[in-house]
Amino acid sequence: MDPRLDLVFAALADPTRRAILTMLLEDDMAVTDVAEPFAISLAGVSKHLAILTRAGLISQEKRGRVKWCKLEPEALRDASTWMQAFGQFDALDLDAFERFLETELRA
Amino acid sequence: MDPRLDLVFAALADPTRRAILTMLLEDDMAVTDVAEPFAISLAGVSKHLAILTRAGLISQEKRGRVKWCKLEPEALRDASTWMQAFGQFDALDLDAFERFLETELRA
DNA sequence: ACCATATTCAACCGATCGGTTGACGAAATC
């Protein structure tokens, strides 16, 4: 099948990783700053970031001693397209977007 | 966060399960018929169907000794919406994202 | 009643997951 979809969906299946992606919506961040709101170790967050990178959902660039994490939303396109194949969904579901704003962007 | 998204994305992360969903797009199917194209045991397929059911992506109804599997695409809606929010908008311009939503919500 | 069919259950297997800790290397600061 499409092994890239495996990686993308598996990466999205964890709430911590989805939260990280949501944070990166606002701005690029250093690894330490990504880790700050979470109650897990820095190494744990580093692993999550590696999984997101392997899935292509983020990219990491080291400048100096700081490694910057940047959202790569293009990687979601294939997965999103796969789901669109199931019909049923409009390009923009207003109720669902409202829910998205409440639950994910309350910051 | 939203534990339903965990289940949905985790269920989608396996190629066999995505293939099953694609098969069910065409028609409802019995468990044995779902299993037929795959090189794994019937019990293995039964487990996959249980995972899809737990995620809400399919429903199973037993009529006689046959258990029919039916696609439930509504469960994909939240996940699809979540992904589209990342795919369609410029990550670096959240303000534009919110302005866009505001105008859409009024329309 | 008997037998075949449809499906799940239970126990097991190796691999991977999410997490930890401690040591380590590389870059900035004093």
Add this chain to the structure above:
DNA sequence: GATTTCGTCAACCGATCGGTTGAATATGGT
């Protein structure tokens, strides 16, 4: 040059995953 900061690596842990096999449970057909 010594020390702090940033981040990863390696080894470990228990839990879960995808898969198997064999037994169990229904239901249907004859």
